[in-house]
Amino acid sequence: MSTQAVPLEDREEPVLEPGHDMASITAKISDIVLERPLSVGWVAGVMFCSGIVLMLGTAVGYLFLKGTGIWGINIPVGWGFAIVNFVWWIGIGHAGTLISAILHLLRQSWRNSINRFAEAMTLFAVMCAGLFPLIHTGRPWLAYWMFPIPNTMGYWPQFRSPLLWDVFAVSTYGTISLVFWYTGLIPDLATLRDRAGNKWIRMIYGALAMGWRGEARHWERYESAYLLLAGLSTPLVLSVHTVVSFDFAISIMPGWHTTVFPPYFVAGAIYSGFAMVLILCIPVRAVYNLKDMITIRHLENAAKVMLATGLIVAYGYILEIYMAWYAGPKSIDWYTVHNRFFGPYAGPYWMLWICNIIVPQVLWIKSVRRSPFWLFILSLVVLVGMWLERFVIIILSLHRDFVPSSWGMYYPTKWDWMTYIGTLGLFVTMIFLFCRVLPVISIFEIRMLLPESHVHPVGDHSVDAKHAGPPQLEGKHG
Amino acid sequence: MAAENTKREDVCPGKNKKKTLDAQALDLAVVREEIASTSGPEYWRSLEELAGSDEFRAMMHREFPKGSSEWLDSVSRRGFLQTMGASLALAGMTACTRQPLEQIVPYVRQPDDVIPGRPQFYASATTLGGYASPVLVESHMGRPTKIEGNPDHPASLGAADIFSQASLLDMYDPDRSQTPVYLGETRSWKNFTDQIRTRMAGQRAVDGEGFRLLTGPISSPTLFSQIQALLKMYPKAKWHQYSPLHRDNVLAGSMLAFGQAVETQYRLDGADVILSLDADFLSPSFPGSARYTHDYAARRNPDAAMNRLYVVESVPSPTGAKAEHRLSQRASEVEGLAQSLAASLGLGGSADEAKEDARFLRAVAEDLKAHSGASVVIAGDQQSPEVHALAHAINAHLGNVGKTVVYSDTVLANPVDQTASLKELAQDLREKKVDVLVILGANPVYDAPTDLNFGDALLNSGAGLRLHFGLHQDETAELCQWHVNAAHSLEAWSDGRAYDGSVCLVQPLIAPLYEGKSAHELVAALMGQSTLTGHDILRSYWQGQAKSADFETWWRKTVHDGFVDGTAYPAKAVTAKASVPAGKSAAAAAGDASMIEVSFRGDPAIYDGAFANNGWMQELPKPMSKMTWDNPAWIGPAYAARKGLKSEDMVRLEIAGRNVEVPVWIQAGHPDNAITVFLGYGRRRVGRVGTGVGFDLYKARSSDAPWRTTAKLTPLAQTYKLASTQGYQTIETGVADDHGVARTRPVIREGSLEEYKTNPNFAREMEEAPERNVTLYPNVDYSDPNYNKLGYAWGMTVDLGACVGCNACMIACHSENNIPVVGKPQVVVGRHMHWIRVDAYYQGDRDNPSASFQPVPCMQCENAPCELVCPVGATVHSSEGLNDMVYNRCIGTRYCSNNCPYKVRRFNFLLFQDWETPQFKMMRNPDVSIRSRGVMEKCTYCVQRITVARIDSEREERSIKDGEIQTACQQACPSNAIVFGNVNDPNSKVSKLKGQARNYSMLAELNTRPRTTYLAEVRNPNPQLESAEHAGASSAVEHAVVERS
């Protein structure tokens, strides 16, 4: 294939502003890492964020010292912020894999400029998410019993538990995302190696690049491996949030025990993921002057994805209400929904509707989709909304279930907040570091967006920008 | 368990000193070093030396060591306990436990000789308000670990109420007074007796002119005879009795009716119709309640002849909750009502037909008439003498006397009007007539009527010797020169009469932990016989009484049985005065509208304050409100609505110029224009648990109106956080109904007798349960010998008709399973640890709802949702169908609790269990492992008891007999509502009950297949009254929600 397969809108609007050649791209992206001096803003940012990470350390330390009782959880609400945050972070991670894997398979060439970034985001999000299941246990020093390794009890994990499925799903997801990300980095690491002036930097990147030389044979194998990884990651990313949703769907709690969870958890994940991508992209493209590589069109596409997934999420909410209506006023489901609408936590529930469903409808307006400022604000709103969604699902379902004598309330403590905010700090810190030590945009994949990257019959040297296509998708692996 | 065996040695000071002593105790450092420097034999001597040191004095003068204020802050609780652990007092008491020197006789259930690891049982008794309850005490290697009922005694029949069970914790209370104290300095018993001798000699000279003895109510024949001897020795001396929850009105009532003091006993097994006039005879504080509850519950089986209970009450109570027909009246109105009833029964007087409750009265009157001789009218302790007299008259008129009502001599030796008695003492103190005042076990400075100003009177009496004798250095001890530490009833020989008059012997299970003395020994000391031991005194008394020739055999048998045969009082023929006392209450009822009627009640859990330092009792949810750790005043919904009051609002009560501030609690079924306050809280000096907890309402109580007065109520701006374990008592409200919320799951199911007769299966039909075989998987077959080798399948039934919500099961479970106490802040956030809870639900009109109780242990589901979701297999199923909890597998994900539809799982969010205090180590049941932080726990069906029975049966090559295993809750239950056994055996009692029509599973449609099932409650309403009330009968209790504040 070639020009024919290029998506229509590629013709209308390039994903790479004209006026670039290979040298300029390479220089522009790699110089952010190699040449750009440390800015005051960056240092200040890192300092501030690592301060927050310190707070996270304190909170977790005290938690280990005293026990989960320092949080607001109780009976009946056995899960609180920890699991809310876990689900939220995991969800955010999904956009990265989606962009790098699924859009890759769908031959969306525009993803080339943001996939590196999104994958990094995925890794850091999974990092933050993974923290919670470990620390939320009553005896965290024994959390390793959840892994299938022989232990002092001479007993193995209980594989029927969705929590254990989580362990496998999340750890697999983390591992695959990491190798996927690293594989994508190898050629760029080689570039950095070859451009680095300083001997030590050269050696470090050299070691990381593992002696990549860009041989034709290497590229062939590289591409098939990359494509297969994309193919594997696609069902994986869909499975991860499905499994997370099983934590709830498999149980028998009203508000949890419902079959709509898997699809709408996945949709919600992508929803919040793209919101996070935008929140990160918009400042970064401004600060590092990458507007010509991360173009308005990227933002708009992300906005479109959000609009679509947002509607799926809305469907999930509405279905829940429909099911309650269908079960009838005598049913516990009816009461659960009623409790969401009018119960003590009605506030968060209505906020959830506003943030996730109502406000994002402005994305139907093109000018909003193309305005970085409004997208940024909107993404913040959606992230809050998605966090609230998990809060509603977990706390509102647990605090009033079958036996009214055991109903209760959940109030987060300062330790809950410190831990949550702490992970936000951790996440941003990682992003800060990432921007300065690795190319935020995949250099070699951007090169492939260049017209001259396309091979023409010998002799014909006329280059037509309009014919820029992603050659990496051609041939037998296509 | 192994771990525990090793821990057990810690109780010996030699081994344990280092451990407890390296803990941080800021102000104890010096003392600690000194102790640490001494070892083994010189230990006690060095204590004497230490007594001289300043640190020591400093510590003894402090109420309790630094940091105790953090007690309720469970996060710092452990640190605090280390402080306590290190305190000299504790170091002093951790002596290895010793059996008493005298011969004590174990109960038949076990061989006489100790088999390590096997508990022994001893018959003994505990006393409350003078009345003794016969008990069996379980002893592990010389350490009493649990108190159970004495099955052979008619007053217990194996059941034990909360008070007798919880007294175990009192014995191990680390805050107990541990030495005689003179002006804040420790002294020895010897030192005390020397001093007192000279004093008493002085009194001898003046015939005890200035000698006063103050005790609580006494039923002990031995002590009574001692006191008589004492009074003979000091002729001019006076003996006063006072306990705040006295039964003066009962006494006055019997004087009014019979001209003499008689004990009234009821035979409820013969009663078809019961009318309670404000009498809470199903609550443990009512003398004989254990037996009454048993007899009452025995008549609740719809397949046999059911009884019918009418209750007229001013304070919602378990008795009222069980009533077929309940009339909510202000206390002051009950008397008029009783008169109208008497009138309509034809005892003269004027039947006030105008009353809106005339209909109720007519129905009751007819019902009573119809069941003459098989009915009973019971008057409440707090009701006026007139009401009691009326009750006597009505019972006589109906010919119930001798059948359902029996009169006998009084159980209390020498019953007196206690209020008057204390008044007189206060008077004498003021007039400086008193030189020697000996206070035996009473605590008047705290609980005397406030108008007596007993504290000032005592302090300014100029009495040369004020002696307080008791378990704690309490408010009264503070104002006495001398305090002598009493021995707990588990540490001393004594005796006492049960409600039926039969004498129970109290035998010690353990030598006094702090070398305390018994009342007998103290009184003997007052008579100059300071060397006599309680054992000698008791024996010599009974030697005089015993009819049998061979005293030794007789004594051994008596001590073994725990009670003296044939001492139960015979029925006494008395005739009630014909004339019905004319009521003066009509006036009292009418008052100016701005005033509100106040009723005083003892606290359902901590009684008169005696149990204030008892963690089990503080955390025991009160039957109706499920309140813990506090004593809010109750007001009715109607009144609250009118005044715009919410639960947890503070109010000021102005009573005769005295102001008290107290939070209110809206209690469904509480009469309008009335407020009920509970006594016993707000202790100023008792210990780490009880000091400063709750509100002291004795401040509002005057001697002329001990039970009922009027007050001006002013709402205050501030609110006060209360810790109820059941925030939602599911009272219907219109609001909720609009959204159909009024119906979720019929967890409680009940119907009327007629409905039961027409359709016995009404309970099952309320919810469709899935077919057994509708499942993706094959069912586990618990009768398959290849899978379940011994063939047992354990199951339980709970009869909601029989349960009276007395909480005995909860305390039994606490004690049996080493359940920790978590403290108020933890209860507030919903982290109480009760393995079995008793839910209270209300339905119908909030001002007069019908209430139901539902004990909820683990359901032991066959398809346990909790097991499925545990990632580490910490909760799995045994082949006998138990839902086992493997503590040391648990990593604490709490997923199991989330997925438990019954919410019976409990989690150690923090280090709730007390690993430090040596006393508690001694108290624990060694058969049950102690759970630490981060671990889930729950009801195990007392698996340790099952295991013991299994081992025994296997050794004897037989199978476990039905009824051989009793779970702790089942054992304590006075109404036999709980039945446990093998459901694979079709002839077992539990199988038969599960076969009954009213047997149903909670939340059956979830297909969890609980092994614990319920027998739906069937009520027997009076057809005449039913039409109006109980519209909702046979509907599930509906779960609309009223939210607090």
Add this chain to the structure above:
Amino acid sequence: MSALNGLLAEFESASDLVAAAKTTHRSGYNDIEAYSPFPVHGLGEAIGFTKNRVPLVVLIGGIIGACTGYGLQYWVSAITYPINVGGRPLNSWPSFVIITFELTVLFAGLSAVIGMLVLNDLPRPHHPVFNVPQFERASQDRFFLCVFAADPKFNVTETRRFLERLKPISIADVPDE
């Protein structure tokens, strides 16, 4: 100057490189290699590379993963520690599907990456072509074709003349160390 490892021709664009590689390969050179800063379509065939075994490796990895996944769960739940959990059968296959799937993906994914690296003979920090100064642009914007001395048809002067006919920007000796 040490022994010669091969000759390295530098080209301007991908098209030139592909064309050059094709010609070189057609004219009988087999031991040749092309270098580009990004994957260039057809370059592999141009230098005669056809056998890509990565997909096979992944397939095998995936199968092993699936077997491990279900095997582990079955062995644990039904064989080594059979116990009644919530009344479910020992081999609750529907519950075991998920972990089986996850392990399949994990094993397949790892074997894809590891397989690719191993087949590519990476990591290999040193390679003769790195000795050519301008080769550092191979990872940026230049395209190279290398004819190795090991090739039977290789002859310094012949081959250099042959390469010059392909109009490269430059031709460099690849020193052998």
